[in-house]
Amino acid sequence: MSHQFSENDSLLLAEIIRLRRDVRGTRFLSSPIDDNTLDKLLEAAINAPSVGYSQPWQFVVIREDGVKQQVHHSFIKENAVGAEQFSGEKQRLYQNLKLEGILEAPVNLAVFYQPQAKPVLGQTSMADMGRFSVVCAIQNLWLMARSLNIGVGWVSIIDPESVKKILNAPQDAELIGYLCIGYVEDFLAEPELKALGWEKQKTMSEVIIKERFDSTNQEK
């Protein structure tokens, strides 16, 4: 008989999930993350589900300031382009946001998808499944970090090709996520973009559909 979790166990997991935050540079402490702790995070990651048990992930652990500086340079360029997508009040708000913690976080983690040459069970009809497996690994790591009171921020405002060059990555590797990891003074009570009114929280009824979409949706 396999292990049965208790109601209290599921309530605790719900709390970890609810209190996880995306952490930016203003929050990270400089206290180092030791190898033992980092291993706990990576262990959670590699216990993620993967399509056809392909485990198509690679994790680059970055502690050197020189590498971080180069990635940060890519962020600055991409962030200027990103800001241009917005206008008026929204652009002003965007420009006041601190959207990464590359230099402040003691550990950066570049997470890659490494496609394999042979066919992968479960990936023959949906080609993105390998990438999605890597995302599952990132989410496992993110929750494990929160349970260890460690903050994680996912930086997506970077050029994946530049980051690949900086890290000397194989040509066929794909950058899926770039994470900033470190201890924090505290975690925000709510997602920052919710608190600032950037986007409203969606209600359950907005995102849950029974059996099938209404046919009027077809016109959307």
Add this chain to the structure above:
Amino acid sequence: MSHQFSENDSLLLAEIIRLRRDVRGTRFLSSPIDDNTLDKLLEAAINAPSVGYSQPWQFVVIREDGVKQQVHHSFIKENAVGAEQFSGEKQRLYQNLKLEGILEAPVNLAVFYQPQAKPVLGQTSMADMGRFSVVCAIQNLWLMARSLNIGVGWVSIIDPESVKKILNAPQDAELIGYLCIGYVEDFLAEPELKALGWEKQKTMSEVIIKERFDSTNQEK
């Protein structure tokens, strides 16, 4: 001061992560999942991180046998094509595997990515970030299910366009995951594809790289 989790809390999360399995049709019990329990799963999903707080997910809860039958039909077609990708011993093994539990699971959940027309903060340099947010929601749900001793199987051997038609989904919606959800007799001690020798478990040293890839990788 935000909530601090204890060492025991992180150990419990590690156990939930380690004991989560991809569940196929041979394992599901017919016992129903009540609405209150399903809400706990969906609550975990919508507390996932999302790029720019865009919450770009939609969840279609399927309990009707007619809908499941149609999706199962897509599985049968795609699975025949999938099996052809393998040869010899591997193909024989593939054909003996039960790779889904669409009809056996009391609840199926089709999880969609719904792109928004306006630009999304954090998605301006990496277009896949919205899809990845939906995957984070799926992984949260999967772990929450395990903590409630509920099995989840992710079926990817289906044609996303067929499933969209069956579910009457809007044209711009993208199917990210199709999940089979139900109580189980027990959970396997190890991933089935590992136990059967389909793929070996990778070691930490195979997937973790320090600072940057070795330049010899460039030739790969």
